[in-house]
Amino acid sequence: MTAVHCAADRSVPDPEVGLDADPADAGPLAGLLVIDLTRVLAGPFATMIMADLGARVIKVENPSGGDDSRRYGPFAADGRSMYFARVNRGKQSLAVDLKKDAEQVAALAERADVLVENFRPGVMDRLGLGPAALRARNPRLVYASVSGYGATGPRSGEPAYDAVIQARSGLMSVTGEPDGPPVKSGASVSDLSAGVYTFGAVMAALVGRGIHGRGTHIDIAMFDATVSFLEGNALAWLADRTVPHRIGPHHPNIAPFGAFAAADGQIVVCVGNDALFVAFAAALGAPRLAEDPLFAQNAARSANRLVLTAVIEELLAADTCVNWLARLEAAKVPCAPVNDIGQAMTDEQTEARRMRITAGGLELPGQVVKMAGYPDPAVRPAAPGLDEHGDAIRAEFGL
Amino acid sequence: MTAVHCAADRSVPDPEVGLDADPADAGPLAGLLVIDLTRVLAGPFATMIMADLGARVIKVENPSGGDDSRRYGPFAADGRSMYFARVNRGKQSLAVDLKKDAEQVAALAERADVLVENFRPGVMDRLGLGPAALRARNPRLVYASVSGYGATGPRSGEPAYDAVIQARSGLMSVTGEPDGPPVKSGASVSDLSAGVYTFGAVMAALVGRGIHGRGTHIDIAMFDATVSFLEGNALAWLADRTVPHRIGPHHPNIAPFGAFAAADGQIVVCVGNDALFVAFAAALGAPRLAEDPLFAQNAARSANRLVLTAVIEELLAADTCVNWLARLEAAKVPCAPVNDIGQAMTDEQTEARRMRITAGGLELPGQVVKMAGYPDPAVRPAAPGLDEHGDAIRAEFGL
Numbered sequence: 001m002t003a004v005h006c007a008a009d010r011s012v013p014d015p016e017v018g019l020d021a022d023p024a025d026a027g028p029l030a031g032l033l034v035i036d037l038t039r040v041l042a043g044p045f046a047t048m049i050m051a052d053l054g055a056r057v058i059k060v061e062n063p064s065g066g067d068d069s070r071r072y073g074p075f076a077a078d079g080r081s082m083y084f085a086r087v088n089r090g091k092q093s094l095a096v097d098l099k100k101d102a103e104q105v106a107a108l109a110e111r112a113d114v115l116v117e118n119f120r121p122g123v124m125d126r127l128g129l130g131p132a133a134l135r136a137r138n139p140r141l142v143y144a145s146v147s148g149y150g151a152t153g154p155r156s157g158e159p160a161y162d163a164v165i166q167a168r169s170g171l172m173s174v175t176g177e178p179d180g181p182p183v184k185s186g187a188s189v190s191d192l193s194a195g196v197y198t199f200g201a202v203m204a205a206l207v208g209r210g211i212h213g214r215g216t217h218i219d220i221a222m223f224d225a226t227v228s229f230l231e232g233n234a235l236a237w238l239a240d241r242t243v244p245h246r247i248g249p250h251h252p253n254i255a256p257f258g259a260f261a262a263a264d265g266q267i268v269v270c271v272g273n274d275a276l277f278v279a280f281a282a283a284l285g286a287p288r289l290a291e292d293p294l295f296a297q298n299a300a301r302s303a304n305r306l307v308l309t310a311v312i313e314e315l316l317a318a319d320t321c322v323n324w325l326a327r328l329e330a331a332k333v334p335c336a337p338v339n340d341i342g343q344a345m346t347d348e349q350t351e352a353r354r355m356r357i358t359a360g361g362l363e364l365p366g367q368v369v370k371m372a373g374y375p376d377p378a379v380r381p382a383a384p385g386l387d388e389h390g391d392a393i394r395a396e397f398g399l
Numbered sequence: 400m401t402a403v404h405c406a407a408d409r410s411v412p413d414p415e416v417g418l419d420a421d422p423a424d425a426g427p428l429a430g431l432l433v434i435d436l437t438r439v440l441a442g443p444f445a446t447m448i449m450a451d452l453g454a455r456v457i458k459v460e461n462p463s464g465g466d467d468s469r470r471y472g473p474f475a476a477d478g479r480s481m482y483f484a485r486v487n488r489g490k491q492s493l494a495v496d497l498k499k500d501a502e503q504v505a506a507l508a509e510r511a512d513v514l515v516e517n518f519r520p521g522v523m524d525r526l527g528l529g530p531a532a533l534r535a536r537n538p539r540l541v542y543a544s545v546s547g548y549g550a551t552g553p554r555s556g557e558p559a560y561d562a563v564i565q566a567r568s569g570l571m572s573v574t575g576e577p578d579g580p581p582v583k584s585g586a587s588v589s590d591l592s593a594g595v596y597t598f599g600a601v602m603a604a605l606v607g608r609g610i611h612g613r614g615t616h617i618d619i620a621m622f623d624a625t626v627s628f629l630e631g632n633a634l635a636w637l638a639d640r641t642v643p644h645r646i647g648p649h650h651p652n653i654a655p656f657g658a659f660a661a662a663d664g665q666i667v668v669c670v671g672n673d674a675l676f677v678a679f680a681a682a683l684g685a686p687r688l689a690e691d692p693l694f695a696q697n698a699a700r701s702a703n704r705l706v707l708t709a710v711i712e713e714l715l716a717a718d719t720c721v722n723w724l725a726r727l728e729a730a731k732v733p734c735a736p737v738n739d740i741g742q743a744m745t746d747e748q749t750e751a752r753r754m755r756i757t758a759g760g761l762e763l764p765g766q767v768v769k770m771a772g773y774p775d776p777a778v779r780p781a782a783p784g785l786d787e788h789g790d791a792i793r794a795e796f797g798l
Contacts, residue, residue, distance in 0.1 A: 026611075027607075028603055028604055028606065028607025028610070029603060029606060029607060029610070030610060030611075031610055032606070032610075041630075049599070053607075072652070073652050074631070074634050074635045074638040074641075074652075076638055077638075077639070082634040082635075082637065083631065083634060149748055149752075150748075150752055150769070152751060153747070153748045153751030153752050154747050154748060154751060155748040155751075158728075158733075159669075159731065159732075159733040160733060161656075161669040161733055163648070163650065163656060163657055163658075163669050164667055164669055164733050164734065164735040165735075166667075167658065167666075167667035167736065167737045167738065168667075168735040168738050168743065168748075169738070169743050170738045170740040170742065170744070171584075171585055171586055172585075172648065172658065172667070172737050173737055173738060173739045173740060173743075174585030174740065175582065175583075175584055175585035175586075176575065176576070176582055176585075177575070177576070177579055177580070177582060180576055181576070181647070181648070181660075182648065182665065182737050183574065183575055183576060183582070183645075183647050183648045183658075184574075184647070184648045184649075184657065184658070185570075185574055185584035185585070185586070185588065186570055186571075186573030186574035186575075186584070186629075186632060186645065187570055187573075187574075187584070187588060187628040187629060187630060187632070188628075188630055188631070189584065189586060189588055189628065192592070192627070192628050192630060193591070193592065193595065196599060197599075197767050197768060199599045199603075200448070200595060200596075200598045200599030200602055200768070201767075201768040201770065203599055203602030203603045203605070203606055204427055204428060204598075204602045204768065204770075205427055205770060206602070206606045206609075207427065207428060207431070207602055207605045207606060207609075208426075208427025208428060208452075208770075210605075210606075210609055211427070211428070211429060211431075212425075212427065214772070216427070216771050216772050216773065217771035217772075218768070218770050218771075219769040219770075219771070220767065220768070220769070221752060221767075221769075223748060223749075223752070224752050224754050224767045224769075225767050226586075227743065227744075227749060227754045227764060228591070228754075228764055228767045229586040229587075229588065230585075230586060230740065230764070231440075231586060231587055231591060231764075232482065233585060233740050234740060234744060234764050235473050235482060235763075235764075236473045237740045237741050237744055238481065238744065238761075238762045238763060238764075239473040239474060239475055239476075239481045240473070240476070243739050243740055243741045244740055246582075246585065248580070248582050248583070249562070249571065249580070249581065249582045249583045250583075251562065253471070253473075257560070257562060259562075259571070259581065259582075259583070261580075266580065266581065267566075268562050268563055268565075268566035268567075268571070270558075270560040270563055272560065329557075333558075334557075334558040334560050334563050335563065336563040336564070336566040337567065338566045338571050338572055338581050339567050339568070339569045339572060340569060340642050341569040341572060341573065341629065341632050341633060341635070341636045341642055341643055342636050342642045343569065344567065344568050344569030344626065344629070344633075345569070345626075345636055345637065347554075347567065348552070348553050348554070349548055349549075349552045349553060349554040349567075349622060350622075350626060352551060352552030352553060352554075353548075353551065353552050353620060353622070353623050355622075355626045355627075362637075363637045364634075364637060365627055365629070365630075365634075368596050368619065368620075368623045368626075368627045369596060369599070369600040369603065369617070369619070370549070370617065370619070370620075371603075371604060371607075371615045371616070371617050372530070372615050372616040372617075372618075373613070373615050373616075374607070374615065
């Protein structure tokens with residue numbers, strides 16, 4: 001076994017959150033220095049998670065207005081962009097004109113553990129800040145690029161937004177009602193999946209640096225991330241070239257498994273196996289459904305989905321969502337209301353899990369990564385003003 | 400700075416992919432030992448990424464049939480489950496009856512870097528394999544739990560599937576046509592986002608172990624992961640208690656930004672700013688649209704979205720998707736076809752990025768995490784047969 005180096009041993013410790021501090025007060029990434037050249041969503045989401053977990057994240061912004069998303073809605077009552085506040089909380093801001101002062105970024109990267117950027121492929125190279133240039137000066141640097149289509153391949157240079165990627169990846173084609181048009185997922189799945197993959201890839205590269213002693217260049221594409229999320233739909237095509245179509249709120253191979261109308265709205269019911277269907281039929285007050293050869297086994301239920309749905313919805317029409325959910329919960333049938341966003345954000349589980357917190361006085365979604373022995377505060381630091389930490393950082397690094 | 404330990408220094412090197420091997424042949428996680436007690440989707444997706452990146456993953460399965468997903472479709476021509484093959488490629492299988500032989504897992508965990516499980520909260524504790532018990536025997540263990548609602552909060556014990564979480568989290572309520580019912584995202588967003596978060600969290604905890612010298616217990620909830628993906632919809636509600644509704648394939652604050660019907664299908668067009676709208680209008684052959692006060696600026700276009708969409712679709716009706724996309728690409732307007740799954744899987748970018756590979760002779764989606772200096776093979780190892788590596792592992796660890 002060769003000597004191995006440690007994940008953070010070239011980092012610049014923050015005097016406030018240093019390695020000698022009580023770990024209970026510091027995140028798992030305390031001491032890690034991240035240079036953040038990302039804008040808008042996918043990249044900033046990745047570095048937000050790092051900042052939430054205790055890394056020091058220096059966000060480099062153009063001096064003429066900074067990150068475009070500072071001007072994106074929705075806005076808080078005091079005019080601040082919620083969009084910017086959410087994905088940049090806890091970061092430090094340094095204004096740099098990359099056309100004139102790229103060397104400032106190179107100097108920071110020389111002392112950093114991680115650099116993340118989401119410019120169009122080629123832009124960083126033209127600025128003299130590409131992975132080859134910066135890794136030559138700091139071989140232990142983990143340099144991560146996030147882009148729509150990745151740094152390679154014929155579409156590498158094409159412009160991409162979340163909706164473009166949801167369309168080209170096939171995701172839109174399988175989202176929507178069977179007889180309706182394709183729709184986008186209500187979430188920015190392509191941006192955010194790429195963001196979380198970038199977070200994980202950077203962490204994996206730091207673990208790899210501890211094992212192999214060197215950094216790397218990570219190349220994450222929103223397109224790849226979304227293709228990986230197709231899962232069952234992709235597998236259906238790969239298995240026998242079946243092109244899956246939209247099936248609305250249902251499951252391709254399991255029934256009943258999806259959304260059903262009750263008297264005053266919709267509920268989701270997931271009957272994953274035949275034993276559960278017996279319990280479900282009893283809770284509906286129609287236990288003999290489970291003995292009907294049309295419905296007794298999942299393969300038959302799946303083949304007779306339309307008939308089954310009609311039968312279920314006829315029964316559900318007799319009562320309200322709340323009452324049916326109470327009966328189904330008692331019968332241990334997995335189920336849920338189709339919550340609107342307000343109901344979801346005020347669900348008792350959202351509160352209990354600290355998935356609603358405040359940062360800089362604004363209410364924002366919390367941090368998903370919960371780890372014992374590390375903090376998960378209900379009050380987090382604000383997103384920075386443009387160049388808010390510029391003077392201190394320029395002095396500290398001699399820029 | 401206190402002495403720090405290294406991410407992998409207690410790992411059990413695999414003789415084939417050891418730390419002395421050429422790093423170009425080994426993944427960044429070579430030498431890392433992961434004990435995998437996950438089943439079905441969210442957990443196996445996380446440990447699949449670790450296996451793809453070179454970790455040794457020992458999948459512990461019940462001797463009576465193993466992971467349920469071995470019997471989930473779609474199936475390959477030779478009868479193998481594509482579902483199981485996809486998320487378990489490159490892992491080793493060990494059959495253990497957890498009710499009788501839990502101590503075998505505890506013994507493995509004593510020598511492992513990572514343990515991942517996705518039983519219902521409480522199950523591992525009842526088996527004597529909870530985080531407190533195993534971390535007492537191996538304080539450097541990173542123990543990760545993935546569940547529907549997490550290990551805490553009032554819903555912790557409730558059963559959950561992807562569809563249940565998409566409903567309760569609010570995601571379904573914002574997915575679909577404005578005047579249609581809520582639909583599920585075509586991707587298992589709740590399962591897969593939780594899977595990628597788990598991968599990232601485990602890697603972050605290993606980095607944290609390098610800094611702080613100790614493991615942790617990670618607690619990832621599909622519910623939290625999905626709430627974090629609501630992003631703009633959650634922010635709209637948090638800003639001023641506006642409940643966002645479904646807007647089909649469009650963007651809440653930017654227009655034109657979404658799917659539009661052409662003569663023979665739909666295309667996605669993303670006009671992110673006013674300058675791009677000038678180029679878009681010219682490509683449509685209607686340059687004066689950009690001078691119309693109804694459409695000149697984004698705020699006006701967004702307010703007049705329905706009129707704008709009608710105008711655009713009247714123009715697009717004159718030609719085919721392919722022809723419009725060629726014109727829009729030439730004008731550098733971000734755009735894409737609404738590909739079906741077959742078109743997406745055979746897109747030239749999918750091939751160029753190795754997002755279609757083979758593993759054990761089956762065609763499967765590739766690995767998203769691309770890293771310079773580490774392999775990204777087009778042929779990966781198969782998913783294991785049940786207990787395929789049992790005898791070798793029992794001998795190696797003295798079980």
